[in-house]
Amino acid sequence: MPINLTINGKPVQAREGQTVLEVCWENHISLPTLCHHPDLTPVGACRLCVVEVEKMRGLIASCTLPATEGMVVRTETPKVVEERKFILEMLLTDHPNDCMTCESNGDCELQNAVYQYQVPWPEHKGARHNYPAGADPNPFVFTDFNKCILCTRCVRACAEIQGRNVWGVAFRGFNDRIVAGADVTMLEAGCESCGACAAYCPTGALTDKPSRGQARSYQMKKVTTTCVYCGVGCQFDLNVRSGRVVKVTSNPKAPVNGMALCVKGRYGYEFIHHPDRLTKPLVKKDGAFVETTWEEALSLIGKKFAQVKKENGADAFATLASAKATNEENYLIQKFTRVVMGTNNVDHCARL
Ligand code: FES
DSSP: OOEEEEETTEEEEEOTTOBHHHHHHHTTOOOOOSSOOTTSOOOOOSOTTEEEETTSOSOEEGGGOBOOTTOEEESSOHHHHHHHHHHHHHHHTTSOSOTTTOTTTTSOHHHHHHHHTTOOOOOOOSOOOOOOTTOSOOSSEEEOGGGOOOOOHHHHIIIIIIOOOOEEEESOGGGOEEEETTTBOTTTTTOOOOOHHHHHOSSSSEEESTTTTTOOGGGOEEEEEEOSSSTTOOEEEEEEETTEEEEEEEOTTOTTTTTOOOHHHHHOOGGGGOTTSOOSOEEEETTEEEEOOHHHHHHHHHHHHHHHHHHHOGGGOOEEEOTTSOHHHHHHHHHIIIIIIOOOOEEEGGGO
16 A cells, blocks of 8 residues: 655655655655665664654654655755754764865765755864774775764675675764774674775775775766676676776676675776786797787697697597686687587686
8 A cells, every 4th residue: 555645745655664765765856865875774873864744853864764644744944954064064073174185086975965065164173083094904995984974884784785794883972983893904804805885885984995096986987897707797887097997886786786796896807907918819939929910829729729639539628718708708619619629628717
């Protein structure tokens, strides 16, 4: 049975179990959020999504508020806007004012909300945190907890998506902070370096280390592709600047994996432009490899294959296919091995 409610004077319908935030978004009513992410359990931590609801006291976080029959909701009243500005101002009192050099500039949800509500940089003479940036030695995730807003998206992503439970919240009050394990390094706490925490972080607190300083988000073109490492078929976006892949980011619409990626898929892209990668065929002449043309290389390979088959039989031959080749190329390899060479000795590196 659909649930009928009114949002900003407009009658809308909700499904059983939907929150007011979900109903708003589904009906193209924008509501700002920081701690919320559709993949993660809502916790109502940041209060940015507050709304006014008739017959309810105070302002209510819409991300944890179930839609109920007859509800009358207002999402952008002066009281709501004032509250959101206050929350953002409070966050800024303990946030570094370094957007110009921040890795997440242009891709930061806090920055977007501050811009949307035109919150000025606050006069603040009170305490600020001063954590050492980059303190965690993890080779793939850069930590800067001065930029953390304690939304706990990293905590939930690690626990709910990756199932590693590396991150947690420790200490109390102003000393509240995100820690790995019992305040140890990420790797000591069992991190697999999948980068999910960085992918879900709404600010610059957790970012991808290998791509730091490589490009602003607007300088990169996103190209959706399928991972070449294994047969799962995860998809992600290659972030390309001037013809070079400088970063991999999750694509929430990836049908197999959503935002989730493993360490190889997210960070193992260095091979693409690695100088050791062969771009021209080499043949051995007088004991040393020398560059040659494709024509010469292919005709030499053809002759050698035929010679092996003639002298030792078809089963002296085998092919080992590569996960970095496409399905079509791998199909051709096995077809060639069976039909041309006459053997079933076909294997694939992803089976190891
Ligand atoms: Fe609802 Fe943070 S988005 S409380």
